Amino acid sequence: MKNTIFVLREDSPKYKQIYEQFKYFIERGDILPNDQLPSIRQLADSLQVSRNTTLMAYEQLVAEGYIRGEGRKGYFVNKIEIVLFQDTFIQPHKNHTETVAPVKINFRAGAVDQTNFPLKIWRRLANQVLTLQESFQYGEPFGEVYLREQIAAYLFQSRGVKTDPNAIIIGSSTQQMLIHLGKVLKDDNAGIIIEDPGYDGAREAFRFHHFTFETLPVYETGADFSKLEYFRARLIYVTPSHQSPMGVSMSIQERLKIINWAKSRQGFIIEDDYDSEFRYTQQPFPALASIDSTRVIYLGNFSKSFLPGIRLSYMVLPQLLLNQYKNQFFHFENTTSLLSQLTMAKFMEEGEWIRHIKRMRLVYKRKIQCLVSELKKHFKQNISIIGEQSGLYVLVKVHLNRSEKWLIERASIYGVKVYPTSIYFIKNHSTEAIIKLGFSNLTSDEIQEGVKLLKEAWV
Amino acid sequence: MKNTIFVLREDSPKYKQIYEQFKYFIERGDILPNDQLPSIRQLADSLQVSRNTTLMAYEQLVAEGYIRGEGRKGYFVNKIEIVLFQDTFIQPHKNHTETVAPVKINFRAGAVDQTNFPLKIWRRLANQVLTLQESFQYGEPFGEVYLREQIAAYLFQSRGVKTDPNAIIIGSSTQQMLIHLGKVLKDDNAGIIIEDPGYDGAREAFRFHHFTFETLPVYETGADFSKLEYFRARLIYVTPSHQSPMGVSMSIQERLKIINWAKSRQGFIIEDDYDSEFRYTQQPFPALASIDSTRVIYLGNFSKSFLPGIRLSYMVLPQLLLNQYKNQFFHFENTTSLLSQLTMAKFMEEGEWIRHIKRMRLVYKRKIQCLVSELKKHFKQNISIIGEQSGLYVLVKVHLNRSEKWLIERASIYGVKVYPTSIYFIKNHSTEAIIKLGFSNLTSDEIQEGVKLLKEAWV
Numbered sequence A, B: 001m002k003n004t005i006f007v008l009r010e011d012s013p014k015y016k017q018i019y020e021q022f023k024y025f026i027e028r029g030d031i032l033p034n035d036q037l038p039s040i041r042q043l044a045d046s047l048q049v050s051r052n053t054t055l056m057a058y059e060q061l062v063a064e065g066y067i068r069g070e071g072r073k074g075y076f077v078n079k080i081e082i083v084l085f086q087d088t089f090i091q092p093h094k095n096h097t098e099t100v101a102p103v104k105i106n107f108r109a110g111a112v113d114q115t116n117f118p119l120k121i122w123r124r125l126a127n128q129v130l131t132l133q134e135s136f137q138y139g140e141p142f143g144e145v146y147l148r149e150q151i152a153a154y155l156f157q158s159r160g161v162k163t164d165p166n167a168i169i170i171g172s173s174t175q176q177m178l179i180h181l182g183k184v185l186k187d188d189n190a191g192i193i194i195e196d197p198g199y200d201g202a203r204e205a206f207r208f209h210h211f212t213f214e215t216l217p218v219y220e221t222g223a224d225f226s227k228l229e230y231f232r233a234r235l236i237y238v239t240p241s242h243q244s245p246m247g248v249s250m251s252i253q254e255r256l257k258i259i260n261w262a263k264s265r266q267g268f269i270i271e272d273d274y275d276s277e278f279r280y281t282q283q284p285f286p287a288l289a290s291i292d293s294t295r296v297i298y299l300g301n302f303s304k305s306f307l308p309g310i311r312l313s314y315m316v317l318p319q320l321l322l323n324q325y326k327n328q329f330f331h332f333e334n335t336t337s338l339l340s341q342l343t344m345a346k347f348m349e350e351g352e353w354i355r356h357i358k359r360m361r362l363v364y365k366r367k368i369q370c371l372v373s374e375l376k377k378h379f380k381q382n383i384s385i386i387g388e389q390s391g392l393y394v395l396v397k398v399h400l401n402r403s404e405k406w407l408i409e410r411a412s413i414y415g416v417k418v419y420p421t422s423i424y425f426i427k428n429h430s431t432e433a434i435i436k437l438g439f440s441n442l443t444s445d446e447i448q449e450g451v452k453l454l455k456e457a458w459v
Helices: A014-028 A040-047 A051-064 A119-129 A145-159 A174-185 A200-208 A225-230 A252-265 A319-329 A338-349 A352-382 A404-413 A444-458 B014-028 B040-047 B051-063 B119-129 B145-159 B174-185 B200-208 B225-230 B252-265 B319-329 B338-349 B352-382 B404-413 B444-458
Strands: A067-069 A075-077 A168-171 A191-196 A212-219 A235-238 A268-272 A296-301 A313-316 A383-386 A393-398 A434-438 B067-069 B075-077 B168-171 B191-196 B212-219 B235-238 B268-272 B296-301 B313-316 B383-386 B393-398 B434-438
Touching (some): A014 A040, A014 A051, A051 A067, A051 A075, A119 B119, A145 A338, A145 A352, A145 B051, A168 A174, A174 A268, A174 A319, A235 A252, A404 A434, B014 B040, B051 B067, B119 B338, B145 B313, B145 B338, B145 B352, B168 B174, B174 B319, B191 B200, B252 B268, B352 B444, B404 B444
Parallel strands (some): A268 A296, B235 B268, B268 B296
Antiparallel strands (some): A383 A393, A393 A434, B296 B313, B383 B393
């Protein structure tokens, strides 16, 4: 097997990416029949992923017949017909003489800062919850009222959203809630308008219910709202506070425009407020649901601001949908851990949640300022930075006439992992490559070193 | 407002039942316009439910216009047209002079024994998990491989099921997994065969995807497998180890028959092995998936044997479905807490899981023996006991020519909460009332007192 370069994104399961890239290598003939693949341990070490991840990729390849396991000897490539296939995956670097470098700095956006996690407090509350009688029973189908009351108070205080705990539904993740919500919305809606570029995970949840798509183009300056009146659908999924991935926030004029649009069409807006806590230059903008909640379905989560692995999200349903939704899901058990729900409710009630958000806002503000100033210092007018006011990542538009693929692969040779944005785009592709840099779990030193290495790699 | 008797089942959200019964009272005219309802606190106390539960019921009634809140004065009934409506809910007792008695003994099946929970060990492991770097990231889409490896080892050891961790999918609950699975199975199956009586929660998950139903009649002696060849569908959902709710186990002949049926039709069997750990008279029977896994989708969970609130379940997919399933759900985040997954994996790896199951089997065996002997002592030939070999509840067929409703309401007057089984039946109704008695979180003394009170109430 020749040396090949892997490029792992944060936005898709890693084992799938490894599997897809091997498929690509094998189909292209870059790896030949009977070539031995690296061992699970070798590959895991060189890609800095877990051995479980590489094992899963290999097993998928075995299942599909691309490779075979020969016991302790390892994995070998099977003979297959070489076929021309659509080039939808990231291609490996053509120059096979370069080797895979270990990842020194990983600009991933899917992890949270570990050093500032309120470990002791969380442990204390989780341990308390384990002694409660209600922890040994089934929970409420739409989530514990105790947590819903805390969320209602928080939403009013921090997002201006007035809601009854009764209108809040607790779920595991944005995607899981969109699958449930989609079931109800599909009755009256064949299609949905989504942002382009936009969050690919939401797209997949709508695809689950076979919604047809119309797209709202989004640019660095904001979305093209002049399109609104021409859409056929009367259902729209948007990220108003911090557009995913372009980072822009809707102005109040835009907010009113989209609310009036939904009201005049008797449609609904799905407002995904996924990381609104982290706005560094001003106070977070008010949510659409705070302006007029009759036609807004508000989604929030604890994945960005607390822990992604806790799997805790929520939505606020407008009165018009509440009964329909509850009738549909009365008979379904909640998918979220009762223990996590009760622990989070206590955490919020004791004021720890607000304290945590405030602390993390400062921590992340320092990090983003460091990242932005380093980028400006090293790259000057060779790049534009998008979305430096909020969130847990910035986008970098690179004016060097290089492709996204080239930039990612060059960075990986220098031991820096950066992420693509092309997966978010549907039709509205950017003419220049845009790279995504997360910073939440990097120190200032790591950020400085990472940017320095990127400079060496790219310019 | 006259005195009315509430009957709360364990199988449906309590607030829904309260809401439905009030709706019933109001529609029947049992409660008149401008009557004041009990306060949230009063009702909660008298029904022994949380105030959240009664609040939710009242808010639902307010939302639908049945009642109105008048601030601190309380809740009052609105004027509505009295309509004749289908009598699908449990009716209140006609004699309104009897009052609601507080619940002394609750034979619910949805809670686990709290006194034998391995609190210290679980805390220690959960606290360890919180210090791991991987706990601060997103988890794997199909569940952590660490846990899947532990489950694979356990399934082989205790259920005879040989599986690759790669074929195991971690989910939040049986219902959540059935929604995902149903999405894949619906492509090739318009209909599904379900047990009658059978688990209502599974029925709802299949209804989510608009499967049509055919029913396999189940009796105390087992299912009528002679029907198999006449069904149109080639997909069946069964509970072979401990039929829910009838408690029977399939014989090896029946197991082979259903496996051969699925193979000859190229169909699939969904085997819900929900509480197979608790068989008291023999070793648990081998799973269908241990005999031939090519056409069996195996479902297991930790709700009965560990904690329902942890929301941790799994399924083993046959190779024929694995790629299709993974392609469908590659882009979806797992819905289960990463922290719970890692803690459970450690718990299993340290041998604590097997120890816990063994301990609980003894604990529950003592409880079920106590319940059965008390029932026999007090009721003699007035009842038949169904399903005393396994599980966390028994069914009692009452030969007293009384309706299920009467038995439940009479019991509630004596402060004993017992549960209906009629919700599990579709067409194959029993001629005599069958009552469900759970015992998992009751002491021997409570069981003895409960049965004594039941005798007074019923005979």
